[in-house]
Amino acid sequence: MIYSRVAGTGSYLPKKIITNHDLEKMVDTTDEWIRTRTGIERRHIAADGETTVDLAEHAARQALAAAGVAPAEVDFIAFGTTTPDLVFPNCGTLLQKRLGCRGAPAFSLETACAGFMYALSIADKYVRCGEARRALVIGAETLSRITDWNDRGTAVLFADGAGAVLLEPSAAPGILSTHLHSDGEYKDLLYCGSGVSTGFGSKLAISMVGSEVFKIAVTKLGQVVDETLAANGLERGALDWLVPHQANIRIIQATARKLEMPMERVIVTVQDHGNTSAASVPLALDVAVRDGRIRRGELLLLEAFGGGFTWGSALIRF
Ligand code: ACO
DSSP states (O other), rough: OEEEEEEEEEEOSSEEEEEHHHTTSSSSSHHHHHHHHOOOOOOOOOOTEEEEEEEEHHHHHHHHHHHHHGGGOOOEEEEEOOOSSSSSHHHHHHHHHHHTTSSSSSSEEEOOOHHHHHHHHHHHHHHHTSSSSEEEEEEEEGGGGGGOOOOHHHHHHHHHEEEEEEEEEEEOOSSEEEEEEGGGGGGEEEOOOOOTTTTTTTTEEEOOOOOHHHHHHHHHHHHHHHHHHHHHOOTTOOSSSEOOOOSSSHHHHHHHTTTTGGGBBBOOOOOOOOOGGGGGGHHHHHHHTTSSOOOOEOOOOOOEEETTTEEEEEEOOO
């Protein structure tokens, strides 16, 4: 039996930082409100002209270096993003050109904040069935481009960044299971209502009914972590680390409570990164790998929830 394993991780954040105090000068808000309701203190924002693929390339090269794999050896790219550089070619193929791995299948998928979980699940299947041996999985966003900076309800939340992992085949797990879900009934609670076939008639900006999203996110994430434990015959408390989607510290705390995990075993970067959508989980993973908290052999649960709604999880023996 072949498994896939995470051979290397990488991430990248644009240089420009916007603090809560900066936002106080832009919209009717306070540092105190943002910190207590979301846990966010600062976020990184792409420079003019800096694109999603620019951020992804930095993260990808870091993950490849960590895995000891040359860029040209990559044979599969799955790229989660809702903020692509172009309508087409897709971000995966734009990244492929930069890495020089010509001919490898490369694509992007748009499942909002769950984009990395979906990309990881697909790449895992390709490695497991022997069709990919060096699979690059990306989550990268320039959400600042679809944020209404006059809307205090969303401007304080969203940010830019990129994360990457390189998957390789392994005799031992590896990725133990992935679990994906979606429910389009909730479309009106969180969406960006402008697009190609609708003619870009409405504003290109995120709309969200935050309090409703909050409640459903807590419920669905609670269900998917239970599903993940049950699928692997694990009890609560069996995990070494929870690596959650970084949307709101209160959602993260609720999921940790559900798993009976102390917050010291939860990777939290929301204070520094804000909500970077598809980038948030691989970014948090890479931060904790590089600072030495997450070590080889440990058991990790990754989860994310976003627009659609779409949500998912992965159980990984790192
Ligand atoms: N500063 C000050 N006051 C504000 C701000 C702000 N930035 N934003 C909203 N308020 C006000 C509201 O107007 C409201 O005032 P009112 O009571 O006078 O009407 C009050 O604060 C409470 O507003 P709520 O929306 O009920 O606040 P809540 O506690 O729910 O927090 C938040 C809002 C942070 C958005 C929260 O609901 C949340 O995190 N939701 C989930 C977000 C999420 O997980 N998204 C999923 C992924 S995103 C993706 O897929 C792209």
